[in-house]
Amino acid sequence: MTVRIATMGMAGCSGCHIALLDTGVALLDLLKDVELVYSYPVVDTKNPIPPNIDVALIEGSIRTDHDQEMAKAMRKQTKFVIAFGACSAHGGVNGLANTFNAQEGVEYVYHKTILMAQKVVPHENVPQVLPADLRLSDVVKVDFVIPGCPPHPDEIAKVITTLLAGETPQLSKKSICDECPLERLTEIPDQLRRTHEIPEPEKCLLSQGFLCMGPATRAGCNAECTRRGMPCTGCRGPSETVWDQGVAMLDALAAMEEDQVANFKLPRLASTFARYTYASSKLDNLRKGVQKP
């Protein structure tokens, strides 16, 4: 029996679809048992969404009313919906837009940017921007999440293979450090260091003062960044037991440069500590809570 699979793209960069292609030979194996019934890179997706889909991989966050409608339509036809990639899972980089007022943002784009000559915000025949960036699970029930910006091809392949075998896939419950080969220094670094500085090789980046989001970020990417000397930026979102990814890392830094950490401005807080998760973070909650009249 072939399994009917669909993929879909919302507010995103198609990077996750590229990552799917990047599964390479594994993809060829998978395709044997799979019928790709709906997927914008390869089949015409103008038709209404076909029925009886077994698995849908939905990339991108929910940014417009159109995204919202499409997500609901897909949900109706699908048994197992997967939030595919950071945007879909946690709101993604798009979520940083939530630090601004959405309507002001739209007006800025149509009135102030050079390319928009007419200086009118179009209202007809175009999707309307929602007040906030949302993750997929904010609008439909999500059965599984493949996190990452983009997701790791090995993990994509593993999840699909598991599903094809009729089993439930599992994400690692631990954090990036669990997969990170770097040596821990177990001392509190005396200062924060910026990413352009060169770290000592083979040594934990956080203990050298680089802001590595590893401890609070869900494992599963094989720590691809840190093993190459790049601090983890947290693209896979919070690990299982973390209350809030960004706040957890802020806490880790509180021991280092107290004054500095206690003075970060919102853009820095959001883009450093919740780069991929702001839309679903406690920081955004706090902001929304405050903005309620």
Place this chain on the structure above:
Amino acid sequence: MKIGVLLCNCGDTISDTLDYEALTTFTETLPKVKHVETRSDWCQHEPLQALTQTLTKKKLDRLVVAACSPHLFGPRFYQATEEAGMTRGQITFANIREHCAWVHQDNPQGATAKAKRLIRASVFRVAAQSPVATKTFPVTQEVAVLGAGVAGIQAAIDLADRGIKVHLVEKEPTIGGHMAVLNKTYPTLDCSICILGPKMAEAATHPNIELYPYTELTDAKHIGKDWVLTLNKKATYVDWDKCTGCMQCTEKCPTRVDDAWSWNVAKRRAIYMPFSQSVPRKVTIDAEYCKKLTNDKCGVCEKVCSAEAIAYDMKDETVNVQVGSVILATGFKEFDPSVVPELHYAENPDVMTQMQFIRMMDSVGPFGGKLEVPSDGRKPEKIVMIQCVGSRDERYSWQCSAYCCMAAIKHAELAKLEYDPNLDITIVARDIRAGGKGFDEFYERAKEEYNIHFEYRGDELKVVQNNGKPAVKYTDPYGKAHSLPADIVVLSCAMTPSPGTEELAKMLGVPLGELGFFEAQDEKVALARTNINGVFLAGTCHGPKDIPESVEQAGAAAEESSVWLSTQSVSKELDVAVVNKDVCTACGLCIPSCPSQAISFNESKDCVIVDEVRCQACGECMATCPVDAIGPLNVNPVVLDAAINGLLSNSVEGPESVIVGFACSECMYRAIDEAGEERLQYPADLHLLEVPCTGSISTPKILKTLEAGADGVILFACASDLCHYGRGSRMANSRAQVVRNVIRQSGGDPAAVQVVQMIGREAKEFAATAQKAVDAIKGRNGG
């Protein structure tokens, strides 16, 4: 699970304010509560006896005591529950007296609502807690003494005389330390080695002392209550079983080296004995310079040694010793004055330290007691001594080194006594400190009998070169300039920590003070103790001291160490941090957060483990762990959340807002109790939860508490430099600032989070600051 709740109205002093009927009905409806019993005298003998029976009869396995402060009668309740087979983890307290009824006397309604919340918090909390096991750790009846100066030797002998086996470890080839080469001691001018020599001999021959000369500690591990020390016995390249100490070899060795044991005023050979009274009386080859060992040349010593003791192929040897206690007696090092630019110590051979001066004068020392001007070998006529070099000088150390005024006077007297009564000696001091027994007479005698001159200086002082001779230029306290020409200038230098102190501190987990010496547990009442159980301090490794003080402390250290051992084995309730292996991701962040150095990686490095003996259950690690994988057994994130939930879940109606205060159970909690005893009134909005240290409350926890519905959070911490766990209070403040910033940046009012840092036991200050903090939070809500 069956929870019992005891309500105490304390001879009506609680029920004057609280509505007991309402409290009882409320408590009875709480989940898992199977028994509620009200009395007015729970702390008394009879009720407690009855309690033991009730617990057994009703098969209760958790207990909440809603009464006075647990710091008051807690132990009585522990005992009563223990008799019923319960452990500490199964009982908690709701302090409805000092924290509630007594401090909200004019607000019965608010106080009753608050008491309900406090009781519910305790019920939820105790339900989440686990029984605490007790484990017994045997203590090996042996002690390691590190450092064999006068302090270490004294401590070793004291212990050995009590029948305790001592491992006396000395990094030099001889024991004795500084005192062995001091020539004479003040204020009596007794011969130093005549006092120390017999003690050195006793240490070397005592059946209970095993001596490890030329040996250093390379690793220390805690196993249960014991220490396993890894010692590196450095190769001496001489078989000491054969060496007779005849010194044939040292005469023939062609290699001359600066002699560290004469503070480099003289040379010695590559094969050497530190000084003639060395114990053991054996020679050692200095591998760094020996021509045979460095170049495979020479080999003279092997040829001349009739005992055939030379062993060029000797290797370092590693031994492990397991001991129940460690005494640190690693001494001091004379401050290196070459870092003081205005003294020109390094460039000018006629400027020397007191240690060099005394070595020059020693009749059995390297110079055979010739006193001469180093640059030209003349007989000196004028000597100037400069005090407080490296001491009382904010560039190096603000501390007075305590020995050097007396040592300078001693050396001046000796120079006059033993060399030339006509020597012109001036001591340039800030002032003379002569507080010890007989010290002031000693000083007076120096002036009157020995005609030693004393001059007093202000801040400016330098050594200049005048016609090839040094001169000391200084201004006196009135700003007048002076110049004193000299043949020899002698510097009275500070005591600084001996090299390697930092490594030792790390290995054993003993904290260092600001000046780098080991820190005592308490600088007033626990001078020989350290923060680490079973590790004690003797002598100058703890700070500048002279011989009598060093010996005194050595006696105390030996005493304390033997008391520690005499407990034979130590039981400890394992209410310590536990690690959830499935969650720990081995990031290692908690390791440096632990003030007791109790955390390390497991062998496969995939999670951390906690040393049950060292852990003090302070909870710093819990706050630090980003994934909630670690925390004290009964103050872990789940237990805390349960308690917070108990305060905040909304079925209790009351006129007040609910502000959650986390109070550290050390000083703060006592101040709060005190406020209760003094009936100081503060708003009933404030609901306190006891935590071991405010450093255990993480940034997420503060935000989570607000999210759960608290109107505000206040951290009540000790003064930042008085935190019992080092960084805890500072971290609390730092985290609160982070949270306040996050709230501010999100458009909210940071006043919702307050920190109070204050010195404990200040009840009035507590009540006042609590009022202020509550006002700040409520002001934010518009009242």
